[in-house]
Amino acid sequence: MIDKSLIKKRFSKSLKTYEDNAVIQKEMAEKLVKLLPDKFYGDVLEAGCATGVLTRKLTEQKIKYNNYYANDIVEKSKNYIEKLIPSSVFIHGDIENITLDKKFDLIISNACIQWCNSPSNVIESLHNALKDNGIFAFTTFADKNLYEISEIFQIQTQYTPLEQLKQCINKYNPLYFIEEEKRIYFNSATQILKHLKYTGVNSVTEYRLTKSKLQDIEQKFSVKFNKDGKVFITYNPVYVVIKKTIY
Numbered sequence: 209m210i211d212k213s214l215i216k217k218r219f220s221k222s223l224k225t226y227e228d229n230a231v232i233q234k235e236m237a238e239k240l241v242k243l244l245p246d247k248f249y250g251d252v253l254e255a256g257c258a259t260g261v262l263t264r265k266l267t268e269q270k271i272k273y274n275n276y277y278a279n280d281i282v283e284k285s286k287n288y289i290e291k292l293i294p295s296s297v298f299i300h301g302d303i304e305n306i307t308l309d310k311k312f313d314l315i316i317s318n319a320c321i322q323w324c325n326s327p328s329n330v331i332e333s334l335h336n337a338l339k340d341n342g343i344f345a346f347t348t349f350a351d352k353n354l355y356e357i358s359e360i361f362q363i364q365t366q367y368t369p370l371e372q373l374k375q376c377i378n379k380y381n382p383l384y385f386i387e388e389e390k391r392i393y394f395n396s397a398t399q400i401l402k403h404l405k406y407t408g409v410n411s412v413t414e415y416r417l418t419k420s421k422l423q424d425i426e427q428k429f430s431v432k433f434n435k436d437g438k439v440f441i442t443y444n445p446v447y448v449v450i451k452k453t454i455y
């Protein structure tokens with residue numbers, strides 16, 4: 209089970225550092241918006257909006273709407289989104305358990321659904337919250353995501369296996385299902401751990417690092433996950449766009 213209070217605590221703490229460090233999430237948001245089939249949507253819901261990386265990309269790429277509803281489990285996100293869209297309505301809460309009392313023309317979400325206990329149930333309930341012909345566009349991560357971290361820390365990460373994701377999405381007849389692997393390089397493992405902390409990605413487990421443990425991690429990274437003197441981690445984004453078609 210995912211510890212939601214830990215998620216809240218970590219993401220709340222990382223809000224200030226998120227934008228400067230979320231390189232991959234920014235690229236994902238940009239690509240996701242480019243995959244949208246239309247330029248105008250009436251009612252839009254964004255799940256897991258954080259500081260508004262995706263919100264801003266929608267504006268930059270000239271996506272228009274009538275009403276913008278933004279959700280996050282961290283209440284402080286509201287302050288960021290209100291600055292970007294003063295007319296927006298903030299829906300605070302866990303997207304996995306929230307009751308939505310309206311339907312949407314576009315539901316969009318970047319790098320959030322993997323923090324839910326059952327991504328497939330969330331996908332289903334958000335799909336149900338679409339109007340007919342509505343669009344559900346989201347990104348998440350498949351199981352190669354940060355495999356270096358799971359290997360070195362000997363932890364099982366929460367990312368859904370790619371095949372399982374594919375199976376879950378196929379029943380919606382997606383317009384797009386795209387998987388990618390994106391590697392980023394750092395000068396040290398310490399920098400990698402900071403990067404994860406600053407983006408809130410260290411949200412599922414609590415761990416304490418002693419000096420000797422840190423040395424051990426540096427050593428393991430430099431032996432196993434190193435190229436041209438740099439160490440790396442891999443992100444495994446998945447992009448999905450679904451149109452709710454009623455036959």
Ligand SMILES: C[S@@+](CC[C@H](N)C(=O)[O-])C[C@H]1O[C@@H](n2cnc3c(N)ncnc32)[C@H](O)[C@@H]1O
Pocket residue numbers: 215216219220230233234237255256257258259260261262263279280281282285301302303304317318319320323324407408
């Ligand atoms: C990696 S950030 C992505 C933020 C943003 N979508 C972007 O494009 O950069 C994930 C966000 O999802 C939120 N989140 C995680 N689990 C959630 C849940 N169950 N319900 C709502 N928001 C959640 C976190 O608080 C965080 O703000």
